[in-house]
Amino acid sequence: MLSENGWVNFWRVLLLVLILVVWQWGDVVNNWLVADFEKSWRKALTIQILEPFFISKPNMIWARFLELGCFTDSKGAWITSQEGGFAGCLAGNTNNLWAATVATLRNTFWGFLVGVGSGVVVGLILGRSDFLAKVFEPFIVAFNSLPRIALVPLIVLMFGLGDASKIMTAWVIVFFIVFFSTFEGARSVDRDHINVARLMGASDWQVTWTVVIPSTLAWVFAVLTPALSFSLIGVIIGEFIGAQIGLGKIIIEAEATLETADMMVALFVLMIVGVGLALMIRRLQAYLLRWQSQFSERA
Amino acid sequence: MTEVSNGARSRIVLNELTKIYGSGGGQVPAVDAVSFDVREGEFVALIGPSGCGKSTILNMMAGLIPISDGEILIDETQVITGTPTPKVGYVFQRDTVFPWRTVRKNIGLGLELNRVPKAQREAEVDRLVERAGLGGFEDAFPITLSGGMRQRVSLMRTLIMRPEILLMDEPFGALDTHTKLEMHKLLLEIWNKEKQTVVFVTHDLGEALTLSDKIIVLSARPGRLKEVFDVPFERPRDAVSLRETPEFSALFSKIWHSLGEEFRRTSAEG
Numbered sequence: 001m002l003s004e005n006g007w008v009n010f011w012r013v014l015l016l017v018l019i020l021v022v023w024q025w026g027d028v029v030n031n032w033l034v035a036d037f038e039k040s041w042r043k044a045l046t047i048q049i050l051e052p053f054f055i056s057k058p059n060m061i062w063a064r065f066l067e068l069g070c071f072t073d074s075k076g077a078w079i080t081s082q083e084g085g086f087a088g089c090l091a092g093n094t095n096n097l098w099a100a101t102v103a104t105l106r107n108t109f110w111g112f113l114v115g116v117g118s119g120v121v122v123g124l125i126l127g128r129s130d131f132l133a134k135v136f137e138p139f140i141v142a143f144n145s146l147p148r149i150a151l152v153p154l155i156v157l158m159f160g161l162g163d164a165s166k167i168m169t170a171w172v173i174v175f176f177i178v179f180f181s182t183f184e185g186a187r188s189v190d191r192d193h194i195n196v197a198r199l200m201g202a203s204d205w206q207v208t209w210t211v212v213i214p215s216t217l218a219w220v221f222a223v224l225t226p227a228l229s230f231s232l233i234g235v236i237i238g239e240f241i242g243a244q245i246g247l248g249k250i251i252i253e254a255e256a257t258l259e260t261a262d263m264m265v266a267l268f269v270l271m272i273v274g275v276g277l278a279l280m281i282r283r284l285q286a287y288l289l290r291w292q293s294q295f296s297e298r299a
Numbered sequence: 300m301t302e303v304s305n306g307a308r309s310r311i312v313l314n315e316l317t318k319i320y321g322s323g324g325g326q327v328p329a330v331d332a333v334s335f336d337v338r339e340g341e342f343v344a345l346i347g348p349s350g351c352g353k354s355t356i357l358n359m360m361a362g363l364i365p366i367s368d369g370e371i372l373i374d375e376t377q378v379i380t381g382t383p384t385p386k387v388g389y390v391f392q393r394d395t396v397f398p399w400r401t402v403r404k405n406i407g408l409g410l411e412l413n414r415v416p417k418a419q420r421e422a423e424v425d426r427l428v429e430r431a432g433l434g435g436f437e438d439a440f441p442i443t444l445s446g447g448m449r450q451r452v453s454l455m456r457t458l459i460m461r462p463e464i465l466l467m468d469e470p471f472g473a474l475d476t477h478t479k480l481e482m483h484k485l486l487l488e489i490w491n492k493e494k495q496t497v498v499f500v501t502h503d504l505g506e507a508l509t510l511s512d513k514i515i516v517l518s519a520r521p522g523r524l525k526e527v528f529d530v531p532f533e534r535p536r537d538a539v540s541l542r543e544t545p546e547f548s549a550l551f552s553k554i555w556h557s558l559g560e561e562f563r564r565t566s567a568e569g
Contacts, residue, residue: 192393192395193395193397195363196391196395196397196456197408197412199361199388200383200409200412200460201409201413202412210397210408210411211397214397214399215397291398291400291440291441292398
């Protein structure tokens with residue numbers, strides 16, 4: 001008999017197989033239902049969503065994956081046997097799967113870095129200064145209530161179709177997430193922790209470095225996971241609106257050319273990228289917050 | 300008030316110390332004209348019902364909150380709010396170890412702030428880790444420690460500055476009885492060697508009797524000085540066996556009576 005974990009995995013695999021089977025052969029049922037026009041009542045039973053036009057098919061997606069990834073040519077022959085080989089294929093398509101993934105990841109990384117960095121700095125400054133917090137409050141509230149996506153066309157207009165506009169889009173989203181958390185953190189520094197340092201003769205500057213920043217960083221680290229996924233979201237949206245390269249560009253192009261399989265390839269790569277990034281950031285977070293109960297080994 | 304009875308000089312002098320919270324119509328008197336003095340090397344306990352202003356007095360002594368009226372002199376120098384002196388150490392009631400620092404880095408905090416070279420700092424930390432029985436936990440984060448161990452870290456963090464005067468605000472209030480006794484042992488051991496001048500705030504009479512030379516009983520709100528008792532038990536004391544002596548019980552009931560009136564007043568006010 002299987003252990004509980006074994007059963008969980010059993011059902012997971014079964015579910016996956018089931019999804020793939022329905023996806024691959026679900027349209028056979030539809031075709032049978034509409035095959036005979038006289039029995040038109042059967043038409044009502046067809047499931048439109050199972051049409052390959054909308055969802056493609058696993059084998060078609062796999063073929064497009066191999067082609068977009070420069071593993072095979074358009075006839076399904078391995079690229080290594082072709083003229084120019086792998087490098088030639090990459091050079092022939094500027095938005096090949098590899099280049100697109102690298103571009104999307106690179107911009108996600110920079111958007112994340114710039115967003116977290118600026119969010120922390122501004123959050124710390126406004127969190128520790130009531131005066132500045134009051135001055136800036138209406139501006140922040142106003143800007144924050146604007147749906148960030150509405151800014152993307154403007155950003156593309158200002159920064160062009162290159163990387164800058166993607167990083168900017170990620171930045172305007174990530175900044176606020178990190179800013180609000182840092183601001184809260186900087187305001188809720190334990191007064192007694194500050195007193196401990198002060199009673200030992202700490203200067204204002206030392207209080208900032210030894211108490212305010214470390215205890216605020218706990219709040220920053222706590223939002224690293226959403227910050228990273230929102231950075232990816234920002235970059236993809238930026239690529240939708242205007243780009244020359246990127247996974248978002250593949251998706252939006254596939255929509256225009258009605259190539260569902262291409263879209264599915266990009267979506268799957270995005271899914272893998274998203275899972276990879278989440279695992280990475282969670283490990284980083286667990287290390288940085290190892291002194292907190294939920295990440296501590298012994299607590 | 301600065302009379303010298305056994306030859307030791309007064310290190311802390313409180314003159315008509317008063318604290319009023321709030322302003323205008325919403326004024327709440329917390330401490331009302333309290334005067335006493337603490338001599339060199341003396342262990343004084345401040346005891347009273349909750350809300351009697353004993354912690355407020357300690358906070359004013361440390362310069363953490365401003366004084367409304369009267370004065371506090373430490374070594375003939377007036378205490379000014381916000382200007383701490385290195386010779387005064389303060390142990391908080393709440394758990395105030397920095398959770399993001401390891402035991403070692405918590406204890407070494409004061410030396411780090413005062414830019415003591417790392418080698419010297421580490422040697423000092425090792426000495427205190429040893430003394431507090433925290434060996435093996437140097438690199439642990441506070442979250443993995445018990446309440447008693449955390450409070451030992453707090454105490455060592457204060458002691459590493461080698462304060463001549465120790466202000467302790469119910470430091471063991473949150474600990475269970477057994478851990479509390481262990482802490483009393485540790486504190487007595489340290490004090491017997493270093494003879495700091497200590498002001499110890501508590502609402503636990505047994506604790507006050509075990510540790511101190513003098514017990515100052517404060518009245519219910521607003522805190523006024525009610526009575527002062529000398530605690531003549533011999534030193535060094537054993538935190539456990541002392542409690543079983545008839546002298547301990549006799550003095551306990553005597554002070555309990557004085558204290559009891561104040562506790563009843565507090566609960567009557569509800």
